[in-house]
Amino acid sequence: MRTTRTGALLGAALIVPLALAACSSGSGGSGGGAKALAVEDYFSEPNASVMDGIYKDCGTDLGVEVTSTHVPGAGLIAKVLQQSSSKTLPDVLMLDNPDVQQIAESGALSPLSDYGITGKGFADAVVQAGSYKGDLYGLAPAVNSLAIFYNTDMFQAAGISDPPKTWDELREDAKKLTSNGVYGFAFSGINTYEGTWQFLPFMWSNGGSEKNIDTPETAQALQFLVDLVNDGSASKSVVNWQQSDVLNQFTAGKAAIMVNGPWQFGALKKFPDLHWATAPVPTRTADQKAIAPLGGEAFTVPQTGNKDTMKLAGTFVKCITNDDNQKKIAAAEGDVPASTSVAEEVGKSDPQIAPFVTVVQNARARTALLGPDWPKAATKIYTAEQLALTGKASPEDALKQAQNSK
Amino acid sequence: MTTAQLTAPEANALPADRGAPSRRHGRWREHAVQWLFLAPAIVYVVLFFAYPVVKNVLMGFQDYSTRTFFTGEAPWVGLSNYVTVVTGSLFSTTLVNTALFTVGSIVGQFVIGLALALFFRRRFPLGGVLRSLLLMPWLLPLIASSAVWKWILDQDSGVLNQTLLFLHVIPGPIPWLSSPDVALVAVIIVNIWLGIPFNVTILYSGLQDIPGELYEAASLDGATGWKAFWYITWPNLRSVVSVVLVLGVVYTLKVLDIILGLTGGGPANATQTLATDSYHRSFVDFSFGTGAAVSNILIVISLLFSLVYLWVSRRTVDE
Structure with missing residues (x-):
């Protein structure tokens, strides 16, 4: 979920010369004795260098040379489609987890069970996100989710000792924390999948389902966000904010609580004067279980036609x-870490990541219920959210309209 | 023209006393050479214009999805993409938005562009420098300028609201990009800013072509100022004006980047046009069939305006 609109534009630019690329279809992978692997991902610096290091080490273990391509953000899927039509898919392909099923459906990926990868010991949601029709196609080494980040100095100044656990507490705290130029609460309600992703913790924890969003449970969740905006505790601009904008509000001291993920730790460390802590996203009632969406990048082995190379690629993913x-x-x-045991081990030594270990164990894959049809539901969810947040319709009407839209 | 001129000496160089067969041979050669000269242009047009257009028309009748890229199969679905698009809940919104966006942008760009062109026709110090500075919006990458505009128009901390509030022009901050009622206006304003250079440049050069003697003669008869504009400038500028307007409409209909950069079609689809909808269907939902259907509708609308353009330009030639 680190997509940007610029990325999408780049994606468009990449896909336009599709016809030309299709004409020049080269041979997929290296022929004969596989001694080289091509890896493709969407990581950017500094993560790209770390990944390159790991690719290189794995390559040395297997005795192959590894070349990696880092495609910017949302441009990846467009590039993958272009590569599948010209039969030039890489040997190892990284995909954002909600995209795995859609690409698996197209027939471009090979089942990881062919290479002895079962996903045993991995968090349930990780296996769910990587599976399509019972077969595992993608496996993520590390995953993330959403939680609330709060400014501890602002909490102290407002006389709040604990982070909010319920919606009522959050609403009350947000009101207290809102003052001139500072909003108590910030989230992304943008008209992209990013907006949907941030709405899911509220919707899912309250019992809402993407199968049908026209339900009282989902309406309650949407009403809660609308209330926060109407209270003045959250900016009306949330409908234009990406998660990076939300982070900017938080680091600029213009938001006391934000919804965001652990991948922002690096960016937050650049502000040593900013004191913050994390907690699970509050639920409507204290006895509800917080269910957040699973994020993270899965590694897959595309169908390149060369059995030897694919086998090697499978070992590489392992x-x-x-x-x-x-x-x-x-x-x-x-x-x-995506394995439950490894995650628990890391959680014990790192207090900042600890809350996320629990969140990830209870996380749900976005494609778990609808599979490749998830993007359609995701579009309906952010459409409804936008209608309600801008006051164009009540939460109930907005959800009904979006659910019935084609 | 070029072909004929180039081949002519070659044809003359043939010995005149050759028999009929060689003359036929010569004519065949001449034809071949003519086609060879045309070939690059034909290849270019077919490859970069005809192929994409035909492909797009065909895609509109196919179920062209992510699967198609791997399998190469795109089942023929007849008009069902068009039915999906036209009966969809978004279609009327995008159509109205496209119309409002186009009319709003064109009126704004043209009126301001003409005023500036008339203003710059007077000679004054630094006039040339200022006129070239006007081209700035044209020189900036659109993604960069829309990102900056997004900051300027921000409701809470944007410089526009801060300035207007400081000057007490508005009672409270205007939700430029976050309210569905205002967002389209904001996007139109930015597009006007972007379109002014085009209008000024073309209209200014049109004004330069009007002979100065006309104004001199008219001023002797007492026609100055507004009258001079109405009886001399406007009639002489009419053909340029129609070109500017028609081209402006065609350019504005397809505007995508500025809207994506500012609002992404939101909030609540308030700035969704046919162009952004088509982009969204194709490159976000990867439903290339319906995306192509929307863009084909857009192409037909543009084509109608292109016909108007051809008709107008022919009429001005006839005059």
């Missing part, structure tokens, strides 16, 4: 997702 590399990747990206 290496990337082993316990040691899970820890390394998690540490670099501020993520949680």
Whole structure:
């Protein structure tokens, strides 16, 4: 979920010369004895260097040379589509986890069970996100989710000792924390999948489902966000904010509480004067379980036609997702290792990541219920959110309209 | 023209006393050479204009999805993409938004552009420098300028609201990009800013073509100022004006980047136009079939205006 609109534009630019690329279809992968692997991901610096280091180490273990391509953000899917039509898919492909099923459906990926990868010991949501029709196609070494980050200095100044656990507490705290130029609460309500992703903790924890969003549970969740905006505790601009904008508000001291993920740790460390802590996203009632969406990047082995290379690529994915590399990747990206046991081990030694270890164990994959149809539901969810947050419709009407829209 | 001139000497160089067969041979050669000269242009047009357009029209009748890229299969679905698009809940919104966006942008760009062109026709110190500075919006990358505009128009800390509040022009901050009622206006304002250089440049050069003697003669008859504009400038500028307007409409219909950069079609689809909808369907939902259907509708609308342009330019030639 680190997509940007610029990325999407780049994606468009990449896909336009599709016809031309299709004409010049080269051979997929190296022929004969596989001695080289091509890896493709969407990491940017500094994470890209860390990943390159891990790729190189795994390559040395396997005795192959590894070349990596880092495609910017949302441009990745466009590039993958172009590569699938010209039969030039890389040997190892990283995909954002909600995209795995859609690409698996197209037939471009090979089941990881062919290479002895089962996902055993990994968090349930990780296996769910990587599976399509019962087969595992992608496996993430490290995952993330959403939680609230709060400014401890502002909490102290307002006389609040504990982070909010319920919506009522959050609403009350946000009101107290709002003052001239500072909003108590910040979240992303933008008209992209990012907006949907940030709405899911509220919707899912309250029992809402993406199968049908026209339900009282989802309406309650939407009403809660609308109340926060109407109270003046959250800016009306949330409808334009990406998660990076939300982070900027928080680091600029213009928001006391924000919804965001552990991948922002690196960015937050650049502000040593900013004191903050994290807590699970509050639920409507104290007895509800917080369910947040699972984020993270899965590694897959595309169908390149060369069985030897694919086998080698499978072993390579096994290496990337082993316990040691899970820890390394998690540490670099501020993520949680995808294996439950490794995650618990890391959680014990790192208090900042600890809340996320629990969140990830209870997390849900976005594609768990709808599979490749998830993007359609995601569009409906952010459409409804925008209608309600801008006051164009009541939460109930907005959800009804969006659910019935085609 | 060029072909004929180039081949002519070659044809003359043939010995005149050759028989009929060689003359036929010569004519064949001449044709071949003509086609060879045309070939690069034909290849270019077919590859970069005809192929994409035909492909796009075909895609509009196919179920073209992510799967298609791997399997190469795109089942023929007839008009169902068009039915999906036209009966969709967004279609009327995008159509109205496209119309408002186009009309609003064109009126604003043209009126301001003409005023500036008339202003710069007077000679004054630094006039040339100022006129070239006007081209700035054209020189900046659109993604960069829309990002900056996004900051300027921010409701809470944007410089526009801060300035207007400081001057007590507005009672409270205007939700430029966060209210569905205002967002389209904000996007139109930015697009006007972007379109002014084009209008000024073309209209200014049109004004330069009007002979100065006309104004001198008219001023002797007492036609100055507003009258001079109405009886001399406007009639002489009419053909340029129609070109500017028609081209402006075609350019504005397809505007995508500025809207994506500012609002992404939001909030609540308030700035969703046919162009952004088509982009969204194709490159976000990866439903290339319906995306192509929307863009084909857009192409037909643009085509109608192109026909108007051809008709107008022919009429001005006839005059």
